[in-house]
Amino acid sequence: MAERAAPVDAPVVSMDAITKTFPGVKALDQVKLDLYPGQVTALVGENGAGKSTTVKILTGIYAPDGGTIRIGGAPVTLNTPNDASRVGITAIHQETVLFDELSVAENIFIGHAPRTRWGLIDRAEMHRAAKVLLDEIGAPFATHALLRDLGIASKHLVAIARALSVDARVVIMDEPTAALSHKEIEELYELIETLKSQGKAILFISHKFDEIFRIADRYTVFRDGAFVGEGLIADIDEDALVRMMVGRAVDHIFPDREQAVGEDILQVAGYDHPTEFADIGFTLKRGEILGFYGLVGAGRSEFMQALFGITRPSKGVTLINGDIKVIRSPADAVAAGIVYVPEDRGKQGAVIGLPIFQNITLPSLKRTSKSGFLQLAEEFKLAREYAERLDLRAAALDQDVGNLSGGNQQKVVIAKWLATQPQVIILDEPTKGIDIGSKAAVHEFMAELASQGLSVIMVSSEIPEVIGMSDRVIVMRDGRIVAEVAGDELTPETLVRHAAGITAAQLQEA
């Protein structure tokens, strides 16, 4: 019905009745997915809906248990990543899989580098071809640059150049904007338009609805490993899409909070670091939610980790209830009543390999043990209490925390810290990569904690979340505090203006 919808072409890729079972879990149950040339298809679903499994099947990492994949109408089997790239499927992952110690050109051409007639790599030709590809997508760096010297956005460009170099017909983008700034996201959109005009089929996976409605032409929705529906983006609105995703209506309203903040709990002054941040100081009151907003790279996480005793060398003064606390390690911070829920759950949050209950009691062992000896009954008691409070979904408390979904891992990390009965909890991007249903639960829980007198610092890059949850927002730019916003001033425009360091007029232009 809309003019842009003219899918006269047959799909390039057509997955039909694909099923994949893991021990105990049916990850995909008879799902279908079609990708059309020159169009962006958004794959939408909550965490655990089967999006990642689908990507892994398309890229030859997992073999499906049943169903067929057709490329250009002909059935194919994709047993290895090599098979996938041979038929022209390439993926840009959440954590881009590239090689830090190799040059840009080597990264682009690894596995299919141009050869000399002696069978050796033709470096001159490789760099020339890489340059052509980089120019095509407007990448501003040299082909000789080492990958580790590039930022995340530039690494994405390298991954895209790599996709173009194999003459891919299908490009999979799995949360490509997760670590990008506003400007970089805009550039990525332009690039996607370029890819579309070249007739490539794009599978776009994102949790962010504004992105989906901005860039996608079609959508396919999965829920709990099953196909729910598909169609043209032009024919659907946000609410309908959310209903398909979660199977129920979710209101986006943030929890209503009585702003009943008490006396000063935490005072921070003069925090400095040689390169990451300078002169950070603020006060946090009992029961307050203080938002920290800024662009990626503004130094928010680095400062929070300094406050938690990790980032070094940094100096500054921390007072809890008016007493100076010397914090040289996370152990000192926990003892002082400051805890930190990191953004990187897998690496910094949970100890994968240890069971759930041991993760929860890890910082509280002094309390659950008797003169240094473990008391398992006490540990289970404490773990059970917080698992129930956070509504943790798991098979058993002695299950490896690595087998839990992202949202439940986050619950374990939060449970671990609440069990220490802290004064201040720092949440670094608490809902990043979490589906809408869990997001609302986290927000509600955060509000509940604050109402019980816990002081919350929330680092977030999502403007609705910052505005919806915070009593007060501190904006950081280039390692410094540039503004403190509260009340009526707390609008998206103010935050973006301060964070980007531009005037209202410039903002209008952009």
Added chain:
Amino acid sequence: MTDISTDRSVPDRLNSRTYRTLRSWEALLLAVAIAIFVVNSFASPYFLNAWNLSDATFNFTEKAMIAFAMALLIIAGEIDLSVASIIALASTAMGLAAQYGAGTPELVLIGLTVGLLCGAFNAVFVTVLGLPSIVVTIGTMSLFRGISFIILGDDAFRGYPASFAWFGQGYIYWVFTVEMLLFVIIAVIYGVLLHKTNFGRAVYAIGNNPTGALFSGIRVQRVKFILFLLTGLMSGVAAICLTSRLGSTRPSIAMGMELEVVTMVVLGGVNILGGSGSIPGVVIAAFVMGLVTFGLGLLNVPGIVMSIFIGLLLIGVIALPRLWAMIAARNKA
């Protein structure tokens, strides 16, 4: 209502303790140990003799003392390859002191102190300077033994006091040696330390995810420092036993023992990459290695063939479960 599906609470444990014990690595290893014991008793008429078996324990008691500490170190994701060289240095120091008339208590004190100091030396480089332990301890492996060579040259220290022989040659009761008693005591201490204390929990946490452990308020570097100290200390204990048993010190003492210690730890089911393993596993592995060496010795198999056999055993026992899983998966398909 007995519908448990409405009960949202999470149970404590997934499988019973018995089930997990039966499926464990330790159970497999114990079966191997018993098999070797049975085969040995048929292969040689001298095997099932209390005094012979008692002698055989010297094949593993000294190594196992170090292996217990090494197990904790490897579970925490580090390693110490200098342990045999620490024995050489500690033994040399004791020999030197004995030349100046030091008595048994002084000798023991010197052996333990040198072990601790060597452990501290390794620990400083790994935990304070943040260097990889495999590199640091390959370096100190040459360093510590090199010092012994400088002091001793081609010489040997003899002339230890008669009472010093008790550690390596003494018997507690009937066929039970002093070293066996030490082995049992040390095994229990390390078993309790690893499996029953907060410290042991920290060791597992660090081995599984050092960053996550740090972010959970564990003093990671302090725990690692203590583990290097313990490994050094155990090398000191082993040095006392070995020196006492041999009655002399040469710079080549305990040469190559570090690999046998690491073999014992890995055979015991400790993941060489850290994160998992148990002391009971290492205890059984010690018996397996002791039984194999003794049995082959009775059959007059030369030493080099023995090491081939130990190598095959290690690879075999590690490959077996993996092979098993592959076959099971194929049958299912």
